[in-house]
Amino acid sequence: MAYRINPALAAELENYGAANASECFNCGNCSAVCSLTEGETVFPRKFIRYMQLGLTDKLIQSPDPWLCYYCGECSDTCPREAEPGELMMSARRWLTGKYDVTGLARIFYTSSVGSAIILVVLAVILGLVVISSSGSMGLEEIALWSYLDSHAVHNLGLGVIGLVVLFGLVGVINMVAQIGKAARFAPRSGGGGSDWFSAIFSTAFTEILGHRRYITCDEEKDEPWHQQRWFVHGSTAWGFFGLLIATMAHWILDMVGLKETATWVPMYSLPIRMLGIVAGIFLVYGSTTLLMKRINKGPDKQAATSAPSDWVFLLLLWIAGITGFLTLIGEYAPPMAITYYLLLIHVVLSMELVLLAPFTKFAHVFYRSVAIYIHQQRGATKG
Amino acid sequence: MGELKNRYDVLVIGGGIAGMQASLDLGEQGYKVLLVEKDPSIGGIMVGLNKVFPTLDCSSCICTPRMAETAHHRNITIQSYTEIEKVEKKGRGFSVKLLEKPRYVVLEDCIGCSLCEYECPVDVPHEYDYDLGARRAIYIPHANAIPQVAVLDVEHCTFCGKCVKVCPTDCIDYTQEARHLDLEVGAVVVASGTTITPMGAKKEYGGDKLANVMNPLAMERVQSSNGPYGHILRPSDGKVPKSIAYVQCAGSRDKTLGISYCSRVCCMYALKQAILTKAYGDVDITIYHMDIRAFGKGFEQFYRRAMNDGINIVKAKVAKITEDEEKNPIVRIEMIDDDGRVEEVKHDLVILSQGLVPKWHPDGQLPAEEDTDGFFRIPDSKIHPTVSTTDGIFIAGVAAGPKDIPDAIIEAGSAAMEAAIYLESGKGAPVAV
Amino acid sequence: MAEKETSPIKVLRDRHGGMSDKLKAYFKDQNQIRKKMKDSLKGGAKTVPEIARDTGLESPDVMWHVMAMKRYGDVLEAGRSGDYYKYELKGDS
Ligand SMILES: Cc1cc2nc3c(=O)[nH]c(=O)nc-3n(C[C@H](O)[C@H](O)[C@H](O)COP(=O)(O)OP(=O)(O)OC[C@H]3O[C@@H](n4cnc5c(N)ncnc54)[C@H](O)[C@@H]3O)c2cc1C
Ligand code: SF4
Ligand code: SF4
Numbered sequence: 001m002a003y004r005i006n007p008a009l010a011a012e013l014e015n016y017g018a019a020n021a022s023e024c025f026n027c028g029n030c031s032a033v034c035s036l037t038e039g040e041t042v043f044p045r046k047f048i049r050y051m052q053l054g055l056t057d058k059l060i061q062s063p064d065p066w067l068c069y070y071c072g073e074c075s076d077t078c079p080r081e082a083e084p085g086e087l088m089m090s091a092r093r094w095l096t097g098k099y100d101v102t103g104l105a106r107i108f109y110t111s112s113v114g115s116a117i118i119l120v121v122l123a124v125i126l127g128l129v130v131i132s133s134s135g136s137m138g139l140e141e142i143a144l145w146s147y148l149d150s151h152a153v154h155n156l157g158l159g160v161i162g163l164v165v166l167f168g169l170v171g172v173i174n175m176v177a178q179i180g181k182a183a184r185f186a187p188r189s190g191g192g193g194s195d196w197f198s199a200i201f202s203t204a205f206t207e208i209l210g211h212r213r214y215i216t217c218d219e220e221k222d223e224p225w226h227q228q229r230w231f232v233h234g235s236t237a238w239g240f241f242g243l244l245i246a247t248m249a250h251w252i253l254d255m256v257g258l259k260e261t262a263t264w265v266p267m268y269s270l271p272i273r274m275l276g277i278v279a280g281i282f283l284v285y286g287s288t289t290l291l292m293k294r295i296n297k298g299p300d301k302q303a304a305t306s307a308p309s310d311w312v313f314l315l316l317l318w319i320a321g322i323t324g325f326l327t328l329i330g331e332y333a334p335p336m337a338i339t340y341y342l343l344l345i346h347v348v349l350s351m352e353l354v355l356l357a358p359f360t361k362f363a364h365v366f367y368r369s370v371a372i373y374i375h376q377q378r379g380a381t382k383g
Numbered sequence: 384m385g386e387l388k389n390r391y392d393v394l395v396i397g398g399g400i401a402g403m404q405a406s407l408d409l410g411e412q413g414y415k416v417l418l419v420e421k422d423p424s425i426g427g428i429m430v431g432l433n434k435v436f437p438t439l440d441c442s443s444c445i446c447t448p449r450m451a452e453t454a455h456h457r458n459i460t461i462q463s464y465t466e467i468e469k470v471e472k473k474g475r476g477f478s479v480k481l482l483e484k485p486r487y488v489v490l491e492d493c494i495g496c497s498l499c500e501y502e503c504p505v506d507v508p509h510e511y512d513y514d515l516g517a518r519r520a521i522y523i524p525h526a527n528a529i530p531q532v533a534v535l536d537v538e539h540c541t542f543c544g545k546c547v548k549v550c551p552t553d554c555i556d557y558t559q560e561a562r563h564l565d566l567e568v569g570a571v572v573v574a575s576g577t578t579i580t581p582m583g584a585k586k587e588y589g590g591d592k593l594a595n596v597m598n599p600l601a602m603e604r605v606q607s608s609n610g611p612y613g614h615i616l617r618p619s620d621g622k623v624p625k626s627i628a629y630v631q632c633a634g635s636r637d638k639t640l641g642i643s644y645c646s647r648v649c650c651m652y653a654l655k656q657a658i659l660t661k662a663y664g665d666v667d668i669t670i671y672h673m674d675i676r677a678f679g680k681g682f683e684q685f686y687r688r689a690m691n692d693g694i695n696i697v698k699a700k701v702a703k704i705t706e707d708e709e710k711n712p713i714v715r716i717e718m719i720d721d722d723g724r725v726e727e728v729k730h731d732l733v734i735l736s737q738g739l740v741p742k743w744h745p746d747g748q749l750p751a752e753e754d755t756d757g758f759f760r761i762p763d764s765k766i767h768p769t770v771s772t773t774d775g776i777f778i779a780g781v782a783a784g785p786k787d788i789p790d791a792i793i794e795a796g797s798a799a800m801e802a803a804i805y806l807e808s809g810k811g812a813p814v815a816v
Numbered sequence: 817m818a819e820k821e822t823s824p825i826k827v828l829r830d831r832h833g834g835m836s837d838k839l840k841a842y843f844k845d846q847n848q849i850r851k852k853m854k855d856s857l858k859g860g861a862k863t864v865p866e867i868a869r870d871t872g873l874e875s876p877d878v879m880w881h882v883m884a885m886k887r888y889g890d891v892l893e894a895g896r897s898g899d900y901y902k903y904e905l906k907g908d909s
Contacts, residue, residue: 025673026719027632027673027699027700027719028698028699028700028702028716028717028719029700029701029702029717030702031702031717031723031725032699032700032701032702032703032715032716032717032725033587033702033703033715034725037725039724040722040723040724042717042723042724042725045717045719045723046723076639077587077639077702078638078639079632079636079637079638079639079700080638081638081639487828501888504843505843505846506846506881506884506888508880515880515883516883516884516887517880517883517884517887517888519888537828537832538836538839539839539842540828540832540835541835541839541843542825542826542828542829542834542835543825544823544825547824547825556824557824557825557827557828558824558827558828594876611883611887612883613886613893614901616879616901618876618879618880619875619876619879620864620865620868620875620876620878620879620900621863621864621865621879621882621900621901622899622900623896623899623900623901625899710875710876
């Protein structure tokens with residue numbers, strides 16, 4: 001197979017991260033020190049070589065960059081201090097930009113001004129849509145859903161989800177099509193690949209929920225467990241999934257006519273609310289810690305450099321989590337107008353968070369899941 | 384070897400091959416030289432090496448005659464077991480403060496018979512064999528030592544008094560004390576040489592805790608016929624190793640260690656040790672490298688010879704070394720030139736090809752600047768490769784940067800010539816005291 | 817010279833405050849290890865791992881002490897068994 005050389009690849013990637021591939025002298029220390037290499041699925045050296053040689057196709061046709069979790073051991077021990085971990089991170093940012101057809105992902109990764117403008121404009125639009133159907137802020141008693149129209153919010157939510165599914169799918173299809181060019185889907189003979197069902201199962205439970213790779217990554221670290229990356233990232237992910245389920249539950253109950261959104265039916269409401277609170281605590285703990293690590297640029301290596309996209313994603317997540325909690329407190333506290341505004345912010349930014357998912361750091365949830373699935377299915381054979 | 388006086392034309396710091404050569408070259412021209420060595424014997428690293436690349440000549444057979452020549456030269460005075468306390472500019476010369484450590488043995492009377500050593504009851508890990516062999520609390524530094532005089536290591540002395548009873552010349556003097564010496568010199572040649580990167584520098588390589596991960600200088604001793612074992616054995620259990628690995632650039636070309644330079648000799652000494660070990664036994668030897676640097680005359684041929692001898696040369700930077708229950712070291716590598724898979728390979732013995740780092744950081748004891756790499760700074764390295772940042776101080780050998788023996792000798796000659804010109808021009812002279 | 821009131825070795829000892837605790841422990845250790853090893857070797861020539869197994873000592877320590885004893889003439893090399901050399905006590909030491 002012939003490959004086209006793109007001499008600008010390394011320079012292009014430099015826009016996406018803080019490392020320079022030309023520092024690397026190809027010694028292989030990074031791949032050998034990496035705790036996530038499995039069989040012949042080996043990185044990062046090979047990918048840094050692709051960057052140096054301008055092998056765009058090789059880079060884009062592999063799911064392996066997504067199997068790297070930036071444990072950082074490679075960067076800690078690289079004799080050239082070429083920051084191989086950061087180079088892999090840059091590759092993932094660049095890939096997110098490549099899979100996305102709208103160009104938004106590229107803006108979020110490379111331009112802070114652009115990111116800020118999109119963020120504000122979108123928030124204003126979503127805010128106007130939500131407010132256009134809003135009612136009154138009763139101050140004798142907090143009645144959140146007589147201020148916002150739950151149906152309007154649900155409908156807007158539906159629209160947002162529709163768009164996310166659309167753009168998410170386009171991104172994933174692009175990714176899969178690229179990887180497909182290297183034709184590596186069929187499990188290799190003797191490669192230890194799994195059938196599709198067990199591949200999905202282990203992707204969803206062991207990898208995504210169980211954070212297996214993160215835990216492998218952290219084995220060498222001596223931070224307390226609650227500061228380790230698997231737990232912090234896990235908290236954020238579990239919290240987010242929990243809240244997603246809680247929110248969807250209200251909406252589904254409403255659709256099937258069991259319970260209207262603004263009403264309290266203990267049999268359904270109590271478990272949903274409990275889930276919401278627990279998940280909220282995890283989300284706020286996780287996202288706060290992640291933000292703090294990025295603000296302090298450490299101790300984790302991967303927190304040292306942040307693209308606008310990382311901030312957009314984390315800030316939206318954090319504000320959505322915090323305002324959710326404050327609104328809940330407001331419901332039980334003496335009635336205050338601010339509670340309604342908090343709800344407004346919560347609804348608008350949650351919508352924005354979800355709507356921007358295919359274009360921000362959030363997108364790793366899709367791409368990494370797909371990559372892990374492909375990896376599981378084809379086994380840890382040569383990439 | 385003359386009596387210690389208080390004026391010399393040149394002070395040479397360090398009695399390795401470079402310091403000896405500089406002393407001889409100056410002494411032959413009629414300059415009075417004081418050679419100060421901090422160890423009990425002169426000879427530096429070279430006297431402990433087994434053979435030298437690329438000729439495979441016996442190292443001590445070349446080095447010992449030079450040591451003897453230096454010691455017997457009418458214009459050279461050796462001040463061994465002596466530290467530099469302070470060298471300062473004074474008038475046209477330098478004032479020098481030295482600290483002679485007590486040997487507890489009268490240098491002039493000891494005949495080097497070793498009777499005291501055989502009598503002493505305490506066995507101590509021997510520095511000369513990089514702790515693999517033993518010496519006693521009172522000992523002759525090593526078979527080729529000059530001066531061939533015993534020294535008492537008081538830290539390990541049990542104060543039993545046995546040695547004094549057997550000494551045939553009554554030269555053991557427990558009452559000796561450290562001696563401060565003040566003198567004046569006209570110029571200084573620094574040849575303080577080198578030591579290897581600390582074995583624990585890279586924690587991924589076991590942090591100096593793995594029994595069968597060995598120091599390359601220790602391997603030189605193990606290979607020597609007068610070495611600690613008498614055979615090539617591994618330190619954990621005396622097994623004759625059947626599989627040996629060399630880890631190149633273990634302590635060089637690695638920014639995370641703060642040593643980004645190439646140490647120049649480690650590729651060659653690894654090839655040398657591999658060829659020699661292979662010649663004596665049925666053994667597999669692998670050299671893991673980033674690239675083999677065979678830069679000097681006859682070196683490329685030497686490298687080819689090693690390959691023809693069946694030594695495996697594998698391109699891979701060893702990332703980690705661990706060990707199994709039998710203390711067999713396991714190296715983790717990416718097979719770059721193969722299909723790029725990551726492998727863990729078990730060996731009986733691993734040698735870390737450590738780099739060369741400066742042995743002496745003067746830290747205010749000598750008015751010459753260090754460079755960012757820690758070696759002495761040579762401001763005009765193209766035209767005057769041995770002239771330091773201070774008038775009258777010249778640098779020779781590895782003190783100026785990594786190099787092999789022939790290069791160290793050439794530099795020593797150059798430093799001696801620079802010093803002679805400096806003195807002849809009248810710029811430098813010892814001030815009378 | 818040994819007839820003087822304070823013998824020179826006492827001068828040395830007093831100046832250094834006698835044997836340090838560390839050295840005392842080291843010396844005691846050495847004597848115990850040597851005794852165990854000699855007892856073991858009385859049963860015939862052995863390799864380093866065999867001595868280690870027999871005495872319960874760590875094999876790197878046994879290796880060091882065997883080499884020290886060999887250097888100062890307490891043990892001799894006595895042929896080879898597989899990949900290991902064997903060592904035996906010399907004469908009546
Ligand atoms: C494992 C190994 C194998 C090698 N094999 C070879 C080979 O085969 N062929 C080859 O050409 N080269 C070889 N080399 C390189 C060679 O050893 C050096 O090039 C050479 O020994 C350098 O000599 P030197 O005099 O500059 O330094 P050194 O030999 O280090 O001598 C310096 C002397 O100065 C003394 N000193 C230091 N500081 C002070 C102070 N402050 N006051 C007083 N004295 C001081 C030291 O005690 C020492 O005696 C090898 C090196 C290593 C590590
Ligand atoms: S990134 Fe660093 S460790 Fe990896 S191959 Fe390049 S130089 Fe070696
Ligand atoms: S001589 Fe060889 S082993 Fe030593 S630093 Fe240079 S390249 Fe590495």
